[in-house]
Amino acid sequence: MHPYWSQNWGNAASQQHREGIRAAAAVNLAREQLASSLDVKPKQILFTSGATEANNLALLGYARAKAKLLKKKGHIITLQTEHHAVLDPLRQLQKEGFELTEIQPDSNGIVRPEQLIQAFREDTFLVSIMTANNEIGVIQEINEIAELCQERNITFHSDAAQAFGHIPIIFNSGGPDLMCISAHKVYGPKGIGALIIKPNIILEPLQWGGKQQAGLRPGTLPVPLIIGFAKAAELAQEDMTNRAKRLKDLRNELWKTLKTNNSDLLLNGCLKNRLPHNLNITVPNISGSKLHRELRPFVSCSSGSACSSGEPSHVLLSLGRSFKEASASLRLSLGRDTTITEINAAAEKINQVINQLKTAAN
Ligand SMILES: Cc1ncc(COP(=O)(O)O)c(C=O)c1O
Numbered sequence: 359m360h361p362y363w364s365q366n367w368g369n370a371a372s373q374q375h376r377e378g379i380r381a382a383a384a385v386n387l388a389r390e391q392l393a394s395s396l397d398v399k400p401k402q403i404l405f406t407s408g409a410t411e412a413n414n415l416a417l418l419g420y421a422r423a424k425a426k427l428l429k430k431k432g433h434i435i436t437l438q439t440e441h442h443a444v445l446d447p448l449r450q451l452q453k454e455g456f457e458l459t460e461i462q463p464d465s466n467g468i469v470r471p472e473q474l475i476q477a478f479r480e481d482t483f484l485v486s487i488m489t490a491n492n493e494i495g496v497i498q499e500i501n502e503i504a505e506l507c508q509e510r511n512i513t514f515h516s517d518a519a520q521a522f523g524h525i526p527i528i529f530n531s532g533g534p535d536l537m538c539i540s541a542h543k544v545y546g547p548k549g550i551g552a553l554i555i556k557p558n559i560i561l562e563p564l565q566w567g568g569k570q571q572a573g574l575r576p577g578t579l580p581v582p583l584i585i586g587f588a589k590a591a592e593l594a595q596e597d598m599t600n601r602a603k604r605l606k607d608l609r610n611e612l613w614k615t616l617k618t619n620n621s622d623l624l625l626n627g628c629l630k631n632r633l634p635h636n637l638n639i640t641v642p643n644i645s646g647s648k649l650h651r652e653l654r655p656f657v658s659c660s661s662g663s664a665c666s667s668g669e670p671s672h673v674l675l676s677l678g679r680s681f682k683e684a685s686a687s688l689r690l691s692l693g694r695d696t697t698i699t700e701i702n703a704a705a706e707k708i709n710q711v712i713n714q715l716k717t718a719a720n
Contacts, residue, residue, distance in 0.1 A: 359547065359589075362582035370579045371570050381581050388588035395591045396522075398529055398554055404575050405584055408551035409519035410443040412538035415575065416515050416553050417447045417486060419561035420536065421456055424483055424513075427560065432481040433457040437469055438676040441492050443538075444517050445672075448486065457481075462676055466628035467496040474506055485514050489521035489537075493673040493689055494627030495636025497525065501532050513559065519543055519551070523594030524602065524633055535559050541583070545694065546590030550583035597694075605692045606634035608701050612690065613637055615705040620712055626674055626687060635692040640674070644715045646685025652711040653688075657704050661687045 362384065368377030370385045386400070393400040406412040425431045436448055438460045445460075452458045459477050463469045469487060485507050490497045500516060507514040516534040521527055523544035529537055536559060540551035553575075555561070561574055568576035610629075616639065617623050626638040641649060646661060653659065661671060661684065670684035679687070688708070692701075 359582040359586040362585055366581075368581075370581055371568070385579055385581055385584050388584045391588040392552065392591050395588075395595045396527065396529055396554060402530075402555050402557070404553045404555060404571050405579060405587075406551050406553055406575060407549055408542070409441075409517060409538045409540035410551075412540075412551050412553035413441075413443045413515075413517055414447045415561065415564055416536040416538060416555075417444065417484070418451065418564060419574075420513060420515070420559065421451050421484060422454075423560040423562040425456070426562070428483075430481075431455045431457075432483040433459065433479045434484045434486065435459045435461065435474065435477050435482060436486045437488070438462050439467060439491055439494075439673045440486065440488055441517055441519070443519075444486055444488065465678055467491055467494050467626070467673070467677055468628065468631065469498060469503075471499070471502055471506060474503060478506075478510060478512070482510070482512055485512055487514075487516055489516050489518040489527065490525065490633050491627065491673060492520045493671055494638045494677070495520070495633035496627040497521065497631040497633065500534065501528060504533055507535075520633060523591060523598065524635065526598075529554055530556070541587035541590055544590045544594040547583045547586040550580060550587045552587070601694060602634040605696065608696060608698060609634060609637050609692055611698070612692075612701050612705055613639070615702075616708060619705075619709040624679075624683070626677060626679070635696075637690040637692075638674075638687060639690070640679055640683045640687045641712055642683060642686070644686050644712065644719060646682065646687070648715055649686050649688070649711065652715070653708065656707045657690075659688050659690050661685055661689060 366380055368381035370381040372378030389400040389403055393403055406415060434448060434456055436444060448458055461469055461473050461477055487498055487503055489500050504514050514534040515536040518527055518537050519540045520543060522539040535556045537554040542548040563574050565576060570576050570579060622642050624640040626640060670681050674684040674687055
């Protein structure tokens with residue numbers, strides 16, 4: 359990214375001078391790199407400021423364009439456990455007159471095909487189901503859902519912000535029609551993401567002002583961020599298989615150690631279809647605020663999403679956890695460089711804090 363902050367400062371939309379042409383060439387190359395890591399065509403990629411904007415553009419942009427075309431507002435299906443970057447634009451569409459069904463997944467956090475089939479209506483035109491959950495890491499049966507939608511001529515959108523770069527993703531051959539990703543989930547820069555679009559999907563822009571990206575997402579492109587995004591995606595792709603295996607073993611070790619010490623611990627989401635670097639647990643019968651306060655100096659963890667502003671997690675509530683249980687939950691994420699020494703240290707500290715709070719409560 360470095361030279362594009364200073365020496366190569368051209369605007370990729372300025373095609374009348376060399377600086378601009380150089381910037382555009384770098385963006386084109388990055389777009390090609392990203393396209394190849396997703397196995398899509400470069401023109402299927404629309405750069406945005408992140409997955410939040412990409413989800414908004416996909417959902418609001420598609421629903422409004424479709425309603426204009428059909429001259430009526432239809433029905434949309436999603437999950438209660440989606441990220442707010444999906445739930446909030448969909449609830450906005452509801453205010454605009456669209457109908458919305460939010461399915462409660464099973465107690466493992468997975469939506470079953472029968473649930474989806476039951477929710478389909480004659481006027482269902484859009485389904486939005488995330489690839490992997492950001493809090494509990496569970497992975498949905500995306501290809502099966504895509505097939506169910508395709509059979510009914512329903513457009514399928516998936517928020518893949520958490521999955522991209524961590525598990526294999528299929529888009530063009532059997533995947534969703536619209537997919538959103540974000541660079542900072544794969545060690546790329548914050549403030550850049552993308553919407554991946556299948557041909558023939560209509561979209562109404564959310565903003566107007568220029569001809570960049572075919573007018574679908576106008577505005578000067580952040581050249582260094584785009585270059586950083588493509589590089590991060592390439593690096594994530596390179597070590598994905600090995601990293602997934604290593605982190606899965608470490609994650610399972612962490613869970614085993616914690617559970618051995620506290621047999622009443624609850625696992626949130628199933629262990630089988632789950633992102634390898636995610637663990638989310640509930641500690642019953644203790645205060646969530648005390649648990650987090652005691653752990654804060656030692657372990658960086660949360661009880662929910664960074665976008666939830668401290669409220670009890672809607673994901674955990676949807677799985678059937680109580681308010682108290684949801685706040686006494688730990689969302690633990692392992693990183694590319696996490697070691698067994700760190701896992702052991704974290705497990706020891708978490709066990710110690712749980713024991714201390716339980717003793718104080720008795
Ligand atoms: C599943 C999911 N969707 C959307 C987002 C929002 O992404 P961004 O921060 O790139 O806007 C996040 C991350 O916070 C996420 O985990």
